Amino acid sequence: MESSAATLALPRVYPATPSAPSRNNVNYHFWPCKRRNSQPTRLHCNKMFVPGFGEASPEAKAAKNLHNFFTFVAVKIVAAQLESYNPEAYEELMEFLDRNSLNDGDKFCASMFRESSRHKNLALRIMEVRSAYCKNDFEWDNLKRLAMKMVTDSNTRLMREYVLEISHE
Amino acid sequence: MESSAATLALPRVYPATPSAPSRNNVNYHFWPCKRRNSQPTRLHCNKMFVPGFGEASPEAKAAKNLHNFFTFVAVKIVAAQLESYNPEAYEELMEFLDRNSLNDGDKFCASMFRESSRHKNLALRIMEVRSAYCKNDFEWDNLKRLAMKMVTDSNTRLMREYVLEISHE
Missing domain, CATH: 1.20.5 (Single alpha-helices involved in coiled-coils or other helix-helix interfaces)
Known part of the structure; x- marks a missing residue:
């Protein structure tokens, strides 16, 4: 794999063998960019440069995706809880799901809040569950x-x- | 929030206050479902039931999404590396990107492999970088x-x- 990549004459900004990074370099810091900002003279960043995320980091973009995923999971959890014990609320949730996309979790909750007083309670429950799921269950x-x-x-x-x-x- | 959620008479499968889970219960195991399978009699699962993932877990689904995201990040990294040092390969990568979706990272790499011998090297480099990024940089x-x-x-x-x-x- 190394020799194939080398034929393209790629700049060696990162060791070509991922399994053997330069750990023997005592100045190698894993998260230096954020942790070392109080000691700028000791800053060493061996990370690959990731362009195209503007001011956000890849981690922030991934967290945003996970955030929407947690809302999706919370809706699934609440629906399963309601299905047997509160069929009326379950129907309301399903009917709302048909009309509203879950791609943007926050937009979904915001719309649900404003739908009716019963939907508001449902939205509060979904928000509560996504928080508990993210913090304790995931x-x-x-x-x-x-x-x-x-x-x-x-x-x-x-x-x-x-x-x-x-x-x- | 608790009182609002309670008005819906939801089943209490999970404590309503996420910040105070029942940690004082000595039988509470955080990842019991997977770790305790050799001791089935001691299995206690306080987790919320998440339906609708078939045989896969929410974690597997999230990992699949991250996997595609890492391919996207690797393409960005490789493109940035090539831009100044190998404009010809950069052009080839950009041209291939115009024609192929990055939504499915593996499909993207598989197509690139079969495009040409130069593209094969590019695909190998992207696969190498996504592995290094996921393991060391993310x-x-x-x-x-x-x-x-x-x-x-x-x-x-x-x-x-x-x-x-x-x-x-």
């Missing part, structure tokens, strides 16, 4: 583990499929 | 912190806006 370590595994597995699979394909030609 | 703790802050801030803002709106009517 398995953050598992997300990290799964995402890392997914990248490794996908890279292996893509290369294997390609090699198999050209070896059968 | 600030996972920061993501968690930002997502939690976003939920709290959004909930406060939505309620404040609504209260201001009805108090001005």
Whole structure:
């Protein structure tokens, strides 16, 4: 993989072998940009430059996506809770879902707030659940583990499929 | 918020106050569903039931989204690296981006692999960078912190806006 990438004569802003970063460099700080701002003379940033996010960071963009996802999950949770115990509220929620997109979680909650007094209570419940889910239930370590595994597995699979394909030609 | 939610007579499958979960319960296990499968008799799951994900978990779905996001970030990084040092490869990447969607990162890489021998090297570089970015550069703790802050801030803002709106009517 290294030799293939090298043929493109790419600038070596990052070591080509991800599994062996330069940890032996004592000046290597993992999150230096944010933690070291009180000691600017010791600032060392070995991170890859990620353009195109304006003032926001990739982390902020990913958090925004997760935020909408948590609203989606909260709606699922509340719907499941209501289905057996409060069919009337469940119907109201489903009917509202048909008319409003869940792509923007905050916009969804804001519209629900203004729909009726019953919907307001439903929106409050969804907001309460998304907060509890994000803070207590969502398995953050598992997300990290799964995402890392997914990248490794996908890279292996893509290369294997390609090699198999050209070896059968 | 608690009293408002309570008027809907929702089943109490989860404590209504997210900031004070039942930590004093010694049988409370945070990730019981996956870690305790070798000791089924000690299984206690206080988590909210999240329906609608089939066999996948919400974490797996979120990881899949992040996986595509990492491919997007890797393309941005590689493009920025190429722009000054290898304008020809940069042009090829941009031209390929115009024709192929980045929504599905793996599909994007698979197509790039088969485009030409130069594109294959580009795809290998993108796959290498997304792996390094996910494992070394992406600030996972920061993501968690930002997502939690976003939920709290959004909930406060939505309620404040609504209260201001009805108090001005």
